[in-house]
Each structure stands twice: as structure tokens, then as C-alpha cells.
Amino acid sequence: MLGAPILLGCLYLCTMNGTVRADYSLLGLSSEAPTDQTKNYTENGFLTAFVLNLSSLNMGDPDNYSERYLEKAFAQYQPDEASGADFQNPDVIVILSESFWDPTTLKNVSFTEDPIPNYRRILAENHGGSMVSCTFGGGTVRPEFEILTGMTTSMLPSGNVPYQQYVFNNIYSYAREFKNQGYDTIGIHTYQKEFYERDRAYPLLGFDEMLGEYDLHAEQHFNSGPFLTDESLVEEIMYQLEQPHEKGVFIQGITMENHGLYLNKFDPSEWNIDFTSDTLSEEESNLLHNYCKGVSDSDAQLGRLYEYVMNREKPTVVLCMATICRRWGTISVFMPPPAQSPPPLPQTGQRKRNIRCSPRPMLYSAITIQGTNTAQTAHPFRRIC
Numbered sequence: 001m002l003g004a005p006i007l008l009g010c011l012y013l014c015t016m017n018g019t020v021r022a023d024y025s026l027l028g029l030s031s032e033a034p035t036d037q038t039k040n041y042t043e044n045g046f047l048t049a050f051v052l053n054l055s056s057l058n059m060g061d062p063d064n065y066s067e068r069y070l071e072k073a074f075a076q077y078q079p080d081e082a083s084g085a086d087f088q089n090p091d092v093i094v095i096l097s098e099s100f101w102d103p104t105t106l107k108n109v110s111f112t113e114d115p116i117p118n119y120r121r122i123l124a125e126n127h128g129g130s131m132v133s134c135t136f137g138g139g140t141v142r143p144e145f146e147i148l149t150g151m152t153t154s155m156l157p158s159g160n161v162p163y164q165q166y167v168f169n170n171i172y173s174y175a176r177e178f179k180n181q182g183y184d185t186i187g188i189h190t191y192q193k194e195f196y197e198r199d200r201a202y203p204l205l206g207f208d209e210m211l212g213e214y215d216l217h218a219e220q221h222f223n224s225g226p227f228l229t230d231e232s233l234v235e236e237i238m239y240q241l242e243q244p245h246e247k248g249v250f251i252q253g254i255t256m257e258n259h260g261l262y263l264n265k266f267d268p269s270e271w272n273i274d275f276t277s278d279t280l281s282e283e284e285s286n287l288l289h290n291y292c293k294g295v296s297d298s299d300a301q302l303g304r305l306y307e308y309v310m311n312r313e314k315p316t317v318v319l320c321m322a323t324i325c326r327r328w329g330t331i332s333v334f335m336p337p338p339a340q341s342p343p344p345l346p347q348t349g350q351r352k353r354n355i356r357c358s359p360r361p362m363l364y365s366a367i368t369i370q371g372t373n374t375a376q377t378a379h380p381f382r383r384i385c
Contacts, residue, residue, distance in 0.1 A: 062155065089248040090315035091241060092178065095233075095305075096144055097298050098258045100322035103291060109277045115296045118303030131321050140254070141196045143323045148173045148205060148252070163201035175250055176206025182247035184208055188236055189254040190216070190228035207252075211236070224267035225294070227256040230301040238308060241316075258294030265290040272296055 041049040103115055114120065122128070134153055135142045142153045145162040149172060153160060160166075170176070175185045185207045193199040193212025202210035213220070213228055218235035220228055233253050240251055263286055273292035280288065302320060309316045 088315050089181070089183070090317050091245070091248050092183075092250045093237060093241075093305075093309075093316065093318045094147065094250075094252045095237075095302075095318065095320040096140070096147070096252070096254045096323045097230075097302070097320055098140070098255045098323065099260065099291075100258065100295060100298055103288065103295065106288075108279045109275050109288070111292075112274045112276075115273045115292045116299040118299045118306065122302070122306055133323060135323075140323045144254070147321070148175060150174070161196060163197045167201045167204050170204050170206075173205040175202075175252065178248075178250035179206045179208070184245050184247075184249045186240055186249065186251050187211065187254075188216075188233060188240075188251065189213070190230075190233050190236075190256040191254075191259075213256075223257075223297075224270050225257065225265050227259055229257045230255050230298050234301045234305050234308075237305065241312070255298060258291070258298050262287045262290040262294075266293045 040052065044052065102119075103109075104111055131143075133143050134146060139159075139161075141161055141163060145151070146153055153162060156162065156166070175187075179185045187198065187202045187207045187210040189195075189198060189211070190213050193210050193215070199210050199212070213232075216232060216236045217239045218232055221231040221235075223229055233255050237251055237253055240249060243249075263283065266289075268289070271289045271293055273289070273296055275288065275292075277285070305318065309318055
């Protein structure tokens with residue numbers, strides 16, 4: 001009878017006590033929960049791997065953490081004045097563009113044409129820059145969570161999946177903020193909505209609907225790759241914008257077409273961007289050809305959405321950004337710069353084209369620049385993408 005309490009006590013001591021966890025290294029173990037669970041269980045065995053994963057439940061409070069401290073910290077960010085009576089509630093679209101970055105930044109590679117001309121055109125006309133993602137190679141859910149909530153995942157254990165581990169009740173998000181103001185709130189992902197448990201977590205974040213690949217009203221578009229194309233997402237966004245909304249609509253769309261793996265991903269007959277290089281191997285060239293095919297498709301649909309929004313009568317804000325850069329194995333040439341953010345931040349005053357920031361403040365910055373009621377600012381709104 002005493003065995004179970006003793007075992008639970010040992011597990012608690014090993015996983016929740018910081019001093020004990022700091023000594024994991026003496027056993028050749030890491031105190032951080034591993035992200036590759038197959039490797040974790042294969043190398044460490046069931047019990048050890050299970051104990052290591054339990055450490056992800058241990059979240060300590062930051063220094064000085066208290067309600068009084070937070071109230072004081074946020075006091076400096078309170079608005080000086082609210083929006084005027086003539087404020088127009090814009091529709092707001094947030095697009096997380098899978099693995100979007102600028103391949104022309106690669107060294108020793110010359111392209112015969114620009115893979116992302118629409119991105120550059122929009123960047124020249126609007127706010128934009130680079131996003132320093134909180135993850136690399138995988139884990140889209142982490143920057144996605146930061147963008148939606150404004151919270152950081154840096155205080156969470158390594159390999160965390162916020163929706164699965166921490167979102168079990170209604171929590172604050174920008175979707176909920178818009179919902180509280182009377183907006184319809186819709187999440188769209190051109191993949192399985194159950195992945196990362198988005199279908200369960202999104203309602204807790206304030207979304208009225210979470211649409212997956214089988215819920216789309218738009219046509220499902222495929223090429224020789226394994227995923228729905230960005231064309232499907234853009235057409236679904238257009239469909240949702242055309243529906244009646246009493247006050248406005250907040251849409252978050254997550255693309256999938258340009259997801260890895262990239263080796264032999266597309267039929268070579270669909271490669272549409274060529275390049276020359278004296279340093280790339282045949283496999284590396286294959287990877288880059290396939291990546292350029294995907295990112296150029298994403299760029300084309302970004303341009304299509306831009307033109308659509310620019311011709312809408314109703315004011316619309318579009319914030320488009322990457323979430324992560326994918327891993328390219330051990331190929332050093334494919335260690336790209338921080339994830340690029342296609343710019344759809346509108347212009348109010350001087351253009352800002354060299355912004356560099358993390359995911360957390362991006363949505364707040366967009367609505368502040370545009371003067372939406374959520375930000376409680378008085379800036380004029382412009383119909384841009």
C-alpha cells in the first residue's frame with residue numbers, strides 16, 4: 001500500500017524540485033522536456049522518458065510576479081484617448097504563412113528571377129520587416145500562440161505545445177478582444193484542425209469557428225505536393241469576407257502548402273524558379289527548387305489577397321507573417337535568417353520597412369498603427385493590406 005505514495009513522492013521530487021532537476025546532467029540527461037519523443041523513449045526507456053516529460057508541468061513564477069506588479073507594469077501602456085465617434089470597424093485578417101523567408105539571401109546562389117516579387121512590392125508600399133521567431137525547424141504552435149495572445153512562450157519548458165498543455169479554460173487573446181466588441185471570429189487552417197488540438201483550443205481563445213481542410217467553403221486546390229495550396233486559403237478568406245457580419249470579422253488563417261519536407265516534394269515539371277550555384281549539391285538544388293516553388297506560390301496568393309483587399313469598400317487590415325523557418329538537415333547553406341514577415345501593415349505617416357521584432361507584439365502593433373478600436377487609438381484607418 002505504501003508503494004504508490006512513495007513512487008508518486010519520488011516522481012514529484014524528481015520533476016518538480018529545481019535542485020534535483022539541475023542534477024539530471026550528472027546522469028547524462030537534460031532537464032528540459034525533449035521535442036523528439038521517439039528519440040526520447042528509444043534512448044531513455046519508458047520510465048525515464050515519462051519522468052522527463054513530467055518536467056513540462058513545472059512552471060515557476062517569474063521574479064516579482066504579483067497582481068500589483070503587473071498593474072504597475074501595464075499602467076504605462078494605457079491609452080491617452082479613445083477612438084473618435086467616426087471610427088470605422090475594419091475587418092482584420094492575420095495570415096501565418098508557412099516557412100516564408102527570402103531565398104535570395106542565400107550565399108553563392110543567383111536566381112534567374114525573384115521568387116517573391118509581390119512581397120517586395122507590398123513591402124515597398126507598407127510597413128514590414130523581419131520577425132524573429134521563437135522557434136526553429138518546427139513547432140508552429142508556439143509563435144502562433146504568441147501572436148494570438150501577446151504572451152511569451154520563453155517561460156515555458158522546451159518543446160512546449162501551449163494548446164495541449166496549458167489551454168484548458170477561456171483565456172485572453174486578440175480573437176476574444178474582437179469577439180467582445182461584436183466581431184465574428186474565425187480560424188482557418190488548410191490542414192487537419194485537430195493537429196495541436198486547435199479544434200479544442202480555439203474556442204477557448206475566443207474563436208466562433210475553427211475550420212480545417214474538410215470544412216472549407218472554397219474549392220480545395222492541389223498541385224503535385226502533398227498539401228492544400230495557399231490558393232485554397234485565400235479563396236476561403238474571400239468567401240468569409242463576403243458573408244454578412246454585423247460589425248466586422250477577425251480571421252486567422254494558417255497556410256500549409258510550403259510545409260516541409262522539401263526533398264522531391266513537387267514534380268520537377270512544376271518547378272518555376274531557376275538558379276545557378278557552384279556550391280550546391282544535387283540534393284541541395286532539389287531542396288531549393290522545391291522550396292522556391294512553394295514560396296513563390298505563397299507570394300502569388302499574397303499578391304492576390306492584396307489586390308482584393310485594396311479594392312474592397314470596407315476598411316480592412318491584413319497582417320501577414322511567417323511562423324518559423326524549417327530545418328534543412330545538416331546542409332549549412334540552408335540555415336536561413338530569422339523568419340521573414342510579409343508586411344501587410346498599413347501606412348499611417350512614414351513607412352517603416354526595416355522593423356525587426358518577435359511575434360508577440362505584431363498583432364497589437366498592427367491594430368495600433370491602424371487605429372482600430374481594440375487598440376483604443378485615434379489614428380485614421382486606411383484600406384490597405
